[in-house]
Amino acid sequence: MGSGSRGRGFLGLFRRRRADELAQIDAEITAFGEALARYEFTSALPSGPTADETANETANEAADETALADYGRALDAYERAKRDFVGDRDRADAEDVVRALAEGRHALARAEARRTGRPVPDRRPPCFFDPRHGPATTEFPWSPPDGVTRPVPVCAADAARLSDGLPPATTARHPNRRPSRAARPPAPRPAAVQPPPAVGAGAPWRPYKTPPPGTRTAHRAEGRGEREVRLHRPDPAEPALLVIRSSYEGEVHLVDGAGGSGGSTLVMPHALERTMVLLPPDGGEHVRLRVEKRGPWQLWLQSLEHVPVLERSLSFKGRYVFRHEGGPAAIRFSHRGSGSCWVEELTGELTAGARLVSGKGTCDLTGELPGPGLFRVRANHDWSLTRRT
Numbered sequence: 001m002g003s004g005s006r007g008r009g010f011l012g013l014f015r016r017r018r019a020d021e022l023a024q025i026d027a028e029i030t031a032f033g034e035a036l037a038r039y040e041f042t043s044a045l046p047s048g049p050t051a052d053e054t055a056n057e058t059a060n061e062a063a064d065e066t067a068l069a070d071y072g073r074a075l076d077a078y079e080r081a082k083r084d085f086v087g088d089r090d091r092a093d094a095e096d097v098v099r100a101l102a103e104g105r106h107a108l109a110r111a112e113a114r115r116t117g118r119p120v121p122d123r124r125p126p127c128f129f130d131p132r133h134g135p136a137t138t139e140f141p142w143s144p145p146d147g148v149t150r151p152v153p154v155c156a157a158d159a160a161r162l163s164d165g166l167p168p169a170t171t172a173r174h175p176n177r178r179p180s181r182a183a184r185p186p187a188p189r190p191a192a193v194q195p196p197p198a199v200g201a202g203a204p205w206r207p208y209k210t211p212p213p214g215t216r217t218a219h220r221a222e223g224r225g226e227r228e229v230r231l232h233r234p235d236p237a238e239p240a241l242l243v244i245r246s247s248y249e250g251e252v253h254l255v256d257g258a259g260g261s262g263g264s265t266l267v268m269p270h271a272l273e274r275t276m277v278l279l280p281p282d283g284g285e286h287v288r289l290r291v292e293k294r295g296p297w298q299l300w301l302q303s304l305e306h307v308p309v310l311e312r313s314l315s316f317k318g319r320y321v322f323r324h325e326g327g328p329a330a331i332r333f334s335h336r337g338s339g340s341c342w343v344e345e346l347t348g349e350l351t352a353g354a355r356l357v358s359g360k361g362t363c364d365l366t367g368e369l370p371g372p373g374l375f376r377v378r379a380n381h382d383w384s385l386t387r388r389t
Contacts, residue, residue, distance in 0.1 A: 025094050028101055029081050035108060036078055037210070039071060068247040068273070070111035072296025076224055077104030102126050109135055127155035129168035208243055208274065208320065212306040220300035228255070229289045234303045236285045239350055241302050241321060242277040244268045248295030255288035264290060272380070274318045278350040307374065315384040320377040321346075322385075324369050330388040333357045333365045337381020343367065346374040 081100040106123050113120045127133035128142070129152075136153030140162050143149035158168040205213050211220050218232035233240050244252050244267070252268035254277070267289075268275045279287060279301075291297055307323045308314065314322060335341040340360050345353035356375070357367035369375065369387075377383060 022094065025085065025097055029078070029085060029097070032078055032081070032101055032104055032108075036071075036074060039108065039111065065247040065273070067111045067114040068245075069295055070107045070114065072224075072246070072248075072298070073107035074104045074111065075222055075298065076296055077101065077107060079222055105135060125153045127158060128152035129154065129158050133158065133169070207306075207308045208276065208316070209245075211243075211300040212302050215300055215302065219302070220298075222296070222298045223291065224296045225291075225293065226250075227291050229291060229299070231287045231289070231299075231301050233279075233281075233285055233287060234301060236283070237281055239281060239304055240279045240287070241304060241307060242267070242279055242287065242289075242299065243274070243302065244277070244297070244299040245274045246293050246295065246297035247273045248293045248297070250291070250293035250295075252292065252297075252299070253290040255290055272318070276319055276321050276376075278321065278346065278374075280350050304374070310369075310375075310385070310387060313384060313386040315382070316377070317382045318380055320379075322375055322377070323373070324375060325372050327371055329369045331357070331367055331369055332386045332388055333359075333367065333377075333383065334363070334385075335359060335365075335379055335381065335383045336362050337379070339380050341377075341379035341381075341383065343385065344376050344378065345370065346376055350374070352376070 077100045081097045081104065084100065085094060085097045102125070105126060106121070110120050112118075121135060124135040124137070127136050133155040135155070137156045138154060138159050139151040140154045140159050141149050142152045142154075142162065154162065154168070161168055216232075219234055221229045221231060223229075231242075242254075246252075246268075249270055251266055251270060252275075253264035254267045255264045267277045287301060289299065291299075304323075307321055309323045309325055314320070331343070333341075333343055338361055340358075341363070342358035343356045345356060347353045354370075356369065357365040359365050366388075377385065
């Protein structure tokens, strides 16, 4: 074999190794996105007797706020990893992606600990054998073939396998072995940034917690701190619903004039963690927003066809917009928390209409939906709405 053939063979081997490394990182990004999509914002802190309701409510709210903040940091890290991965040629290029994923996994682990009432974990390196296993829980002596034994950080599952004399669950980081062709992860995605799994096919959709499936990048935005955002309307000729989520201090303004010169309208004050704003068609293709938050935030535009329908019952925490498609129906509305709450009908111009039920603090109310239409719940705490038969 000539030197040219040897050179081409070596170059081919080098390219395959780089492709395998990038495919592994791509799989880690995908797995982390799926973990974010599976996360549930439901506090597991216990509810106490009536005398302790206020204290427990305060504890639950604090846990929810900090968990949401950690989740926001995890989302930021995921988006940063996706963005930084575009154009990387090998693992050395992708070190910033690896760091972002490690930060994101730690933030998600903190959010899960707060949600379930467990101690918040310290920052730990990812499992040596596969970062998708999550943060390491201990160190275990390990040696590669013909290599020197050294302690490596491993997850609990791999620590148990190694203690039993079994190999780790994956050999992704094994320096002298490459996965077989059939077992290799898929090739890296194209350079175009893909939408996150949270809005992709097959991911569970949670109304007003994640964007509707298929939401395009032009219709949503995520970030941290102050920023001006321009979102493309799903259909300029139709109304749209703007959803904003953030547990951090600060406000969000809807900018009325081009370039922010025509004034603005406050749509999310400091006190709210989530809000929904109905936007009638105004002839423009874009919606301008000025975000003045101190931490992570997420917002998106969705068409009214994605507004949830009241079938039998709904429950949520905070503001909500829903659709009723039947005739007149009796309802029961229960609210648990402080502050005013009500359910109101929305007019054809998407403005506030008649209040169907109204109360304050912890209360149970009855009323009636007049018929098909759009309706809005105004509340800051947990509530449930049931259609009575």
